[in-house]
Structures are given as structure tokens and as C-alpha cells.
Amino acid sequence: MLTSSTASLVLGALCCAAIAWMQDPTPSTAPAAEAAKPSTPLRVLVIDGRNNHAWRATTPLLRAILERSGCAVEVATLGEGAEALATFRPEFAKHHVVLSNYNGPTWSAEARRDLENFVGGGGGLVVVHAADNAFPEWKEWNEMIGVGGWGDRSEKSGPYLRLREGRWIADPTPGAGGSHGAQHEFVLTHHASDHPILRGLPKRWKHTQDELYDRLRGPAQNVTVLASAFAPKELGGSGEEEPLLFALTWKKGRVFHTALGHSVIAMQCAGFQETLVRGVEWAATGAVRERATPSDFPTEEKSSPRELEPAKGEGKR
Numbered sequence: 001m002l003t004s005s006t007a008s009l010v011l012g013a014l015c016c017a018a019i020a021w022m023q024d025p026t027p028s029t030a031p032a033a034e035a036a037k038p039s040t041p042l043r044v045l046v047i048d049g050r051n052n053h054a055w056r057a058t059t060p061l062l063r064a065i066l067e068r069s070g071c072a073v074e075v076a077t078l079g080e081g082a083e084a085l086a087t088f089r090p091e092f093a094k095h096h097v098v099l100s101n102y103n104g105p106t107w108s109a110e111a112r113r114d115l116e117n118f119v120g121g122g123g124g125l126v127v128v129h130a131a132d133n134a135f136p137e138w139k140e141w142n143e144m145i146g147v148g149g150w151g152d153r154s155e156k157s158g159p160y161l162r163l164r165e166g167r168w169i170a171d172p173t174p175g176a177g178g179s180h181g182a183q184h185e186f187v188l189t190h191h192a193s194d195h196p197i198l199r200g201l202p203k204r205w206k207h208t209q210d211e212l213y214d215r216l217r218g219p220a221q222n223v224t225v226l227a228s229a230f231a232p233k234e235l236g237g238s239g240e241e242e243p244l245l246f247a248l249t250w251k252k253g254r255v256f257h258t259a260l261g262h263s264v265i266a267m268q269c270a271g272f273q274e275t276l277v278r279g280v281e282w283a284a285t286g287a288v289r290e291r292a293t294p295s296d297f298p299t300e301e302k303s304s305p306r307e308l309e310p311a312k313g314e315g316k317r
Contacts, residue, residue, distance in 0.1 A: 041072040042284050044126075045095040049078030050104020053130045053262060059101050060310030061267050062128070062276075066099075067311060069277040078104065089114060096284040097124035100131035106138060116140050119253035124283030126276070129261035132216065133178065144250045145257050147218035147243070149178020158218040161225060163241040168225050177217040181236025183209050183262065185303050186229045188244065188271070195247060196288040197256065197278045198226055205298040208305050210266035213259040214238040222249045227275075245275060247282065254283045270296045270304040 044066055048055040063073045076090040089111045092098050098118065106112075119125050127145050135141040136151030147161060157177055159170035168191070190203045207229070214231040215238055226245035231237025246257040256279030261267050274297060278288045298304040 041070055042097060042281065043095040044071045044073045044097045044099055044280060045090060045092065046073060046075045046099045046101055047078075047090060048075060048101045050102055051130055052103055052133070054264070055101050057264050057310075058128075058261065058267060060312070061264055061308060062099065062101060063311035064308045065267070065273045065276060066280060068308065069280075071280065073311070078102070092118035092123065095123070097126055097280050099126040099128065099280065100134070101128050103130040103134045106135055112138060112140070119144055119255070120251035122252040124253060124280070124285075125250075125255045126280055126283055127255065127257040128276075129211075129213075129259060129266075132213075132257060132259060140250075142218045143221060144248065144253075144255050145218065146220050146223040146246050146248050146255070147177075147216040147257075149213060149216045151178075153177030153217055155217070158220055160215060160217045161220055161223075161243045163228065163243075168243070170220055175215065177215060178213065179215050179238070180211040180213050181231060183211055184235055185209050186212055187300055188227045188229050189241075190227050192224050192226050192247075195224060195226055196286075197245075197247060197275060197282050199288070200291075200293055201274070202293070202297065202299065204300040205271050206300060206303040207260060207271055207298070208265055208269040208303045210260055210269075211262040212237060212242065213244065214240065214242045216243070216259065224248070245279075247279075254286060256280065256283045265305070268305040268307055269298065270294055270306040271298045273306060273308075 046059055046062060048059045066073050078088050085105055086108055088107060092114055125144055132145050132148040133150045136153050142148060154176060155172055155174040159172045161168050162171040185206055185208060187204055187206050190198050193203055212229055212231050224247045225243040226247055228241045228243045231240060231242045233239040244259040248255040260272050274294055281288050296304045296306055
């Protein structure tokens with residue numbers, strides 16, 4: 001049975017190359033049930049300490065979302081100064097998943113190699129919003145996340161992903177990578193509904209106020225576009241359907257990339273929280289336990305904020 005798939009992009013010199021898709025072959029036929037917390041919690045390491053967004057406010061909320069789902073969460077916070085950057089070397093291998101809420105200076109060669117070995121060896125990576133702005137010069141990072149923005153990204157970084165006649169294609173058109181219009185609520189549309197991260201969820205749902213990233217570009221290899229939203233020109237957007245949720249593979253590892261999550265308001269969306277929890281589990285295990293759609297999941301017509309008490313405690317430095 002054909003489904004929407006991991007994409008292998010072939011760039012043409014003068015035209016956009018089509019992505020071939022193959023969906024997950026084992027859609028669930030059993031009735032949805034509330035997911036039980038795993039007997040052995042997934043261990044998640046959140047990386048923060050630098051970001052042009054309010055990481056001190058959003059990391060505690062990310063922790064609360066994941067701990068509520070049964071994950072064991074630690075935080076590694078990059079301290080101030082050159083020495084802290086030079087010696088920053090989180091113990092990735094002690095965890096199932098690394099979640100990046102980081103957008104700042106490039107890590108040491110040793111720390112970069114550690115992350116490459118972790119993901120390449122089968123570890124999971126989750127990238128949230130502005131974390132896809134980081135490390136424009138780090139080749140392996142950009143392969144892991146598929147597409148990113150800002151940091152002088154351009155056509156040299158890789159193509160845009162554009163929806164044409166129902167298919168995502170690689171568009172090598174010259175131009176900057178990364179922009180967004182005014183913050184607003186917008187509707188996400190699923191493109192891989194049988195993927196474990198999305199299975200059983202409504203195919204269209206309204207997200208709370210957020211930045212709608214557009215014109216992201218990068219290597220875009222081994223990527224499944226899970227969901228997108230239209231970025232209207234009248235609000236400063238691209239006038240295109242923009243990919244916002246991605247599932248990728250990199251060597252033996254899996255990556256969930258969500259371009260959602262600019263602020264606490266955006267992260268309070270029940271849709272953001274549900275897809276994040278599922279994305280973390282998929283990145284860790286390659287599967288998602290069967291679970292019912294939350295009763296407060298947003299509809300196409302109405303967003304659904306879900307307030308959580310932020311987790312307390314500081315990260316390791």
C-alpha cells in the first residue's frame with residue numbers, strides 16, 4: 001500500500017525535482033485507546049541557554065509537557081562566556097532523545113561529533129522552532145533537520161520545499177532562507193496521516209497564535225513533510241503552503257522537526273503538545289503507542305490552548 005514517505009530529492013539545474021513518497025505500511029485498525037505511560041520512561045535531554053526566543057520561559061513548559069506524558073527530562077543549559085562554550089559537552093548517550101531549544105554559537109568540534117555519533121548511531125533528535133535557525137555552517141546538523149532558516153542561508157544551503165499538484169518538490173530558486181509574517185492563528189493540514197506521529201488525529205486543525213515560518217531551505221533529504229500551513233501575503237507571508245512539521249531519518253537515527261513553538265502561547269496549543277509528545281516517542285523508538293485523540297484537540301474552526309504549570313528547576317551547566 002502506498003503512503004506518504006521519506007523523500008529523496010534530486011535537484012534539477014533549471015527546474016524543481018519531485019519528491020517520491022511512500023507512506024508507513026501499517027496503519028492501525030484497532031480502536032484508539034488512551035496511551036499508557038511507558039514502564040521505563042523515555043529519557044529526554046533538553047538543550048538550551050542561547051536563543052533569540054524566550055527559552056527561560058519555554059524550556060520549563062517543554063519539560064512539563066514531556067513529564068506529563070511520562071518522560072524523564074533533564075536540561076543542559078549552556079552558560080555564559082567563551083569558556084562555557086568551549087567546555088559544553090552534554091552527555092547525549094545517556095538519553096533516548098535530545099530536544100534542541102537552542103539557537104546560539106556553534107558548539108565545539110567535540111560536542112558536534114558527540115551529537116553526530118548519537119543520532120547516527122540510532123538516537124533521537126527533536127528540533128523546536130528557532131532551533132532550526134542554528135548552526136547554518138554545520139553540514140551534518142542541516143542534514144539532520146532537513147531545512148532551516150536565517151543565518152545567511154540561501155540557495156547554497158539547499159532547496160525550498162514547495163507543494164505543487166499535491167506533491168512536495170525541491171525548489172532551487174535563489175533566495176534567502178527563513179522569514180515569517182505577523183503572528184496569527186492558522187490551520188495546519190496533514191500530508192502523511194498514516195505516519196505514527198499523526199495517525200488518528202484530525203487532518204486539519206487550528207493552531208494558536210504563532211510565527212508561521214516560511215521559506216525554510218536546506219538539504220531536504222530523507223524527509224517526510226507531515227503538516228503544513230498557508231502563509232498569506234497580506235500578513236507578510238510567502239503566499240505559499242509552508243511545511244512546518246517534518247519526520248526525517250539520518251543514518252540510523254530519527255528526527256522530529258517542528259517549526260511551531262515561538263512562545264508560551266504557541267506551546268500551550270493542545271495540537272503542539274500532542275504532536276510534540278508523539279514526535280519525541282517516534283524519534284526515540286520509531287513507533288508511537290496507540291493513543292486516543294485528546295478531547296481538547298483543536299478543530300479546523302477553533303484553536304485549543306491548554307495551560308500547564310511550567311516545570312521547576314534549572315538545567316545542568
